[in-house]
Amino acid sequence: MDPIEESNGLHDHVQAMVAAFEGNEPAPADPNTLACDIARFQARNIPGFARLCARHGIDPDELVSAADIPAVPTDAFKLTRVFAFEEGEPVVFQTSGTTVGRRGRHIMRGTDTYDAAALAFGHRMLMPPTLGVQPPFIPVLVLGPPPSEQPDSSLTHMFSMFATQMGSDATGQETYFLRDGVFELARLDERVARALALGEDESVLLLGTSFAFVHFLDAMGSDTFRLPKGSRVMQTGGFKGKSREVPAAELRREIARVFCIEEGDVVSEYGMTELSSQFYTYPGEDTLASIFTEPPWASVVPVDPETLEPVEDGKIGIARIVDLCNVDSAVVIQTQDLVRRERDGFVLLGRMPGAAPRGCSIAIDEMLGPS
Amino acid sequence: MRSVREKTRDVMRILEVARELQRDESLIQKLVASTGLSIEGVRKGMAEHLETDATEDDVERFVLKFGDVSRVTLILAANVFVGSLRAIACARAKGERVTVRPSSREPELAAAIVRALGDPNIELVSTVEVRNLREGEIHVYGKDETIAKFRAAAHVPVIGHGHGLGVGFLTTKTPVEDVLAGLESDIVAFDQRGCLSLRVLFVEGGPARAEEVGRALHRALNTTKVPRGELTREERAESVRFSDTMTMVGEVFAGHAHVVAVAPSDAPAIVPPTCRHVLVRCALRDAEVTSALAPIAKWVCAFGTDDVARARKLGPVHARFSALGRMQKPRLDGYVDLRVT
Numbered sequence: 001m002d003p004i005e006e007s008n009g010l011h012d013h014v015q016a017m018v019a020a021f022e023g024n025e026p027a028p029a030d031p032n033t034l035a036c037d038i039a040r041f042q043a044r045n046i047p048g049f050a051r052l053c054a055r056h057g058i059d060p061d062e063l064v065s066a067a068d069i070p071a072v073p074t075d076a077f078k079l080t081r082v083f084a085f086e087e088g089e090p091v092v093f094q095t096s097g098t099t100v101g102r103r104g105r106h107i108m109r110g111t112d113t114y115d116a117a118a119l120a121f122g123h124r125m126l127m128p129p130t131l132g133v134q135p136p137f138i139p140v141l142v143l144g145p146p147p148s149e150q151p152d153s154s155l156t157h158m159f160s161m162f163a164t165q166m167g168s169d170a171t172g173q174e175t176y177f178l179r180d181g182v183f184e185l186a187r188l189d190e191r192v193a194r195a196l197a198l199g200e201d202e203s204v205l206l207l208g209t210s211f212a213f214v215h216f217l218d219a220m221g222s223d224t225f226r227l228p229k230g231s232r233v234m235q236t237g238g239f240k241g242k243s244r245e246v247p248a249a250e251l252r253r254e255i256a257r258v259f260c261i262e263e264g265d266v267v268s269e270y271g272m273t274e275l276s277s278q279f280y281t282y283p284g285e286d287t288l289a290s291i292f293t294e295p296p297w298a299s300v301v302p303v304d305p306e307t308l309e310p311v312e313d314g315k316i317g318i319a320r321i322v323d324l325c326n327v328d329s330a331v332v333i334q335t336q337d338l339v340r341r342e343r344d345g346f347v348l349l350g351r352m353p354g355a356a357p358r359g360c361s362i363a364i365d366e367m368l369g370p371s
Numbered sequence: 372m373r374s375v376r377e378k379t380r381d382v383m384r385i386l387e388v389a390r391e392l393q394r395d396e397s398l399i400q401k402l403v404a405s406t407g408l409s410i411e412g413v414r415k416g417m418a419e420h421l422e423t424d425a426t427e428d429d430v431e432r433f434v435l436k437f438g439d440v441s442r443v444t445l446i447l448a449a450n451v452f453v454g455s456l457r458a459i460a461c462a463r464a465k466g467e468r469v470t471v472r473p474s475s476r477e478p479e480l481a482a483a484i485v486r487a488l489g490d491p492n493i494e495l496v497s498t499v500e501v502r503n504l505r506e507g508e509i510h511v512y513g514k515d516e517t518i519a520k521f522r523a524a525a526h527v528p529v530i531g532h533g534h535g536l537g538v539g540f541l542t543t544k545t546p547v548e549d550v551l552a553g554l555e556s557d558i559v560a561f562d563q564r565g566c567l568s569l570r571v572l573f574v575e576g577g578p579a580r581a582e583e584v585g586r587a588l589h590r591a592l593n594t595t596k597v598p599r600g601e602l603t604r605e606e607r608a609e610s611v612r613f614s615d616t617m618t619m620v621g622e623v624f625a626g627h628a629h630v631v632a633v634a635p636s637d638a639p640a641i642v643p644p645t646c647r648h649v650l651v652r653c654a655l656r657d658a659e660v661t662s663a664l665a666p667i668a669k670w671v672c673a674f675g676t677d678d679v680a681r682a683r684k685l686g687p688v689h690a691r692f693s694a695l696g697r698m699q700k701p702r703l704d705g706y707v708d709l710r711v712t
Contacts, residue, residue, distance in 0.1 A: 048619035055618050073612055076619035079638055102639045102666075305608035334615065354644075355605035357514070358407065358476060359451040359564025361645045362534035362670050366514055 003045050003084060010038055010327045011113050017297050017324065018113075022120045027296055035066035035322055038331040045084035048076065049330070067301075071308065071320045071334035074274045077104035084328045085109070093154035095273045106154065106273050109328050114276040117325045118158050119165055121295040125280035126267055127166065128203055128230050139174075139195055140167030141188065143208030143216060146176040154273045155236065159207050167205070178212060183219065195228050203230035206259070209237045214246055217254050226260040232283065233259060236269035248348075252289060263289065270348060274333050276325030282345070291345040297324040300346045302339045316340045318352050373467065378434040381490070382460050383427060386703075388487040389456050390423045392480070401479045406452055408562060408600035413452075415597050420560055421453045425703040436705045437465040440507040446499055446521070447474040447481055448513025449534070451565040455481035457707050458532075459493070462510055469493045474512075501525050532708045535566035535672030536642060537698050540660060540685060542575045545677040547587045553696020555591040557675055558629075560699045562600055563645040566708065567673035567691065567699045571640050573654045573663070578635055581653035582622055585633035589624035592631065592647060599628035602646055609644035617643075617650070640667060660685045672708055673698045 016028045043050045043060035049072065053060050056070040063069060076082055078095070079102065091111055095104035108114065128138075140163040150156040163175045177188040195202045204227055208216070213235050216225075227233075233255050246254070248268065256263040264284040270292050271278035277298035281289055294300060301310050302317025311317035319339040322332050338349040357363045373381070392398055402413045425433065443466030447455055455473065459481065462469045471493065473481035485495040501509065501524045508528040511521050518531030537557065541550060557569035572588075574581045602610070610630060617623050617632035624631040629647035636653045640663040643650050654660045664671065664686065674690040675698040676682035682692055689710040691701055701707060 051623075052615060052618045055615070055623065070615070072619060073616040075612065075616040075641075079616065079634075079641060080620045082619065306604060306611060308611065334612075336612070352608070353605070355603055355609050357449050357534060357564070357645070358603075359561060359645070360449055360454060360512060360532070360534050360566040361451075361561075361564045361568050361570075362536050362566070362642070363514075363645075366516070366534060 003041075006041050007084060007109065007328055010034070010041060013037075014113055014297060014324045014327060015116050018116045018120045018295075021124075021296055031297060031299075031322075031324060032066050034324055035069060035331055036063040038324065038327055039063055039066075039069040041327075042084055042329075042331060046082065048072075048080055048082070066299075066322050066332065067310070069322075069332045071303075071332040072330035073334045074104065074272065074336070076330075077106055077274050078102045081105075081107065082329045083107040092152060093157065093273050094152040096153065104273055106276075106329060108276070111157070113325050113327060114154075115161055115165075117277055117295065117297060118161065121278060121280070122158075122162055123166055125283060125293070126162075126205055126232060126234055128232060138168060138202070139170060139191070139204045141191060141204055141206045142176045143178060143183075143188075143206060143212045144176065145178050145180075146172050149179070155209070155271070158271075158278070162205070162207060183216065185219070189225070192225070192227060196226070203228050203232070206231065206233045208233075208235055210235050210246075210251060211237070213251065213255055214244060217246075217258055218244075220258050224258055224260050230265075231259065231261055232265045232267060233261065234267045234269055234280075236271065248290060268292070272335070274326075274330070275321060275323050277323045279345075290347050291342050292348065293345040298322060300339060302341060302346070303334075305336075305352060308334070313341060316349060319346070372439050375431060375434055378437075378464055379427060379431045381463050382430050382434055384490070385456070385460050385463060385484065385488065386423050386425060386430070388484055389421055392483055392487065393417045393421055393423065395483070398479060398483050402452055402477075405477045405479050406600065407603075409598040411597045412559070412562060412600055415559070416451070416453050416561060419556075420699055422457055422701070422703045429703055433460070433703050433705065434464040437461065440466055442466050442468045442470065442507030444470045444472070444499055444501075444504055444507065444509045446472045446501075446509060446511045446513070448511060448517050449474060449476065450512045450532075451561040452477045452480045453561075454512065454565070454707065456484060457703065458510065458512055459484055460703065461706055463493065466507060467492065468507075470496055470499070472496050472499045530706075530711060532706065532711055533670075535670045535708065535710070536571070536667070537565075537567045537569045537673035537675060538640075538664065538667075538671055538686070538690075539569050539572040539695055539698070540575070540654075540674070540676040540678070540682050541572065541584065541695070542676070542678045542681065543580070547584045550677055550695045551587055551591045553675075553694065554588055555595055556696050557698040558588075558592065558647055558649055559595050559597045559599075563647055565699055567701065568645070569649065569673075569675055569695075569698055570643050570645070571650045571652065571667075573640075573652055573660045575654055577655060578633075578653050581633050581651050585622060585624055585631045585651040588649065588651065589626060589629070589631045592629040593626045599647055606644065606646050610646065610648065613643050613648055616641075639663060642667060642670075657681075657685055669710075672710065673701075 040060045052070045091108040093106045142159045147160045252266045267283045268281040279292040301320045303320045319335045319337045336352045339346045443462040445462040512532040515533045522529045622633040634652045668687040674686040675695040
């Protein structure tokens, strides 16, 4: 079959799964079977992935379980083209960090599947339950730069999409409050004041990176910046050496304090450039504050870093992530993030440290610096 | 202040003691236990890489490179075991008195040298309170982060020897078979834990030649007479990660105790983990070597090649340039790390 046609067919299946989720209907396809179909497509069209399958003794044509699909290390996105098509780069998202001068690149044919999945799950996890499923919704404010400043960032793309698709009508000036690396607090203040003036029901959704929130907290000191009642804050990502590091629970507590909202209304997102799907902590419930949940089209399995086999229940492993939305790149990726399954989700426990040097040879972690 | 003659005598005495220790079987056993290297690996280090063959003239030239301070406090935070010999020699060449704090991971050789010397001007300690030191200078061998920490706390000058790596460049003028034994030695010694260890090899020519070199290296490492030492769990995990990543990029030749990855010329010179992991990368033009080296140049301590004159134009000025097979056998000519000024 023509690779484009095959890719289109697989995207259709994944989008149907997303639509079913939105409509609270049963999944129209078995995620496991679909993952294997995508892996076969990728093995036929990505030589590196075909080699990886061979190295692990996997014949893609014989795959029956997503658990057997070899995971592509996220490092590979920095070193080679992980894309099912030799020509063209219709959409490229790049990582912010570099490895030996190279940024990771996630190439996509388009963002339709990404957008549909991100919106469906983002809406479910971020929007206050009092809101309906049809727009217009609530003001979406971004403690980050506009897309024009970071056109190749998947996170900025997602924020922008949330603002336009989930938010009420607003201009860029009314949405993005970080320009050229400077917070525009006066404009944010004015925007929030306008929302407050509209009454008790005019809650907002504030999106930002962890390090942006830390800078915001540092700027505010002991002051508060009251958001309308019922507002939610979504924070994501690590600190990447761009701010002081704050433990997750403390950051959540401090965000809740400064914005005068409940801790349960601070939702954490876990995602990465190499993925097309995202994971969120359960909103509203303090007891589940650190547990990330998955959409039906993506799953996280802690695996042993040495054998890459799933670890026993309750044990810590590195996150192997199946993401059906990665149709044209890598349906299973291997991260170095430490996770543990808990209840119906997983907790993030930082990044696996590299091997300690046993001599004067430089270690990989030392070269990479803070991540 | 000691004369050059006296300094030369002091350093010669250190080398003499090291020569005696080279044959000390009980020390070799202790080094196997402390380093985790195989016994063959420790024997190779002691026999081939301990810098004991310097002549009196060499040592005189060596001591002339150092000034004089009343005391050198030598902190060995992380170094390959043979590195402690040169570190002590440098400290003694400069310091009227020397205090040695061996690496906690590998204390055996440094301690054995100091004890065997019986020199009242060289003392062995297990801890050093850096902020209490008020005279002389401190020599630290360790991570940049460790060095920075000592610099922040110290009231005296700190000479830091950071971590590093070795790269190689094989031109088209030499068939790979002619340098294979040397390449093997540069990789196998200390299981690549040294700052002079070969980890990235540029091969002049196209992908086919890089693959030929990769295959040849794989065969050589498969039949090496020096078994690899034990790996930690983290090292084994890094090996898996490197192998899978490089399989996505190019060809990977994995043996029972090594991984040789062959990358195309557009791949960056990603530095493999230690413990016998090598990246072989083809380079059609010299400019490809310099541009691939740029992001890692500051860490390159050794540059092995079959064409030193040409390599000097490609590698960083602070690297030690040598023939392949000699990367981990530097002459006793000063600090091992030429980045130290």
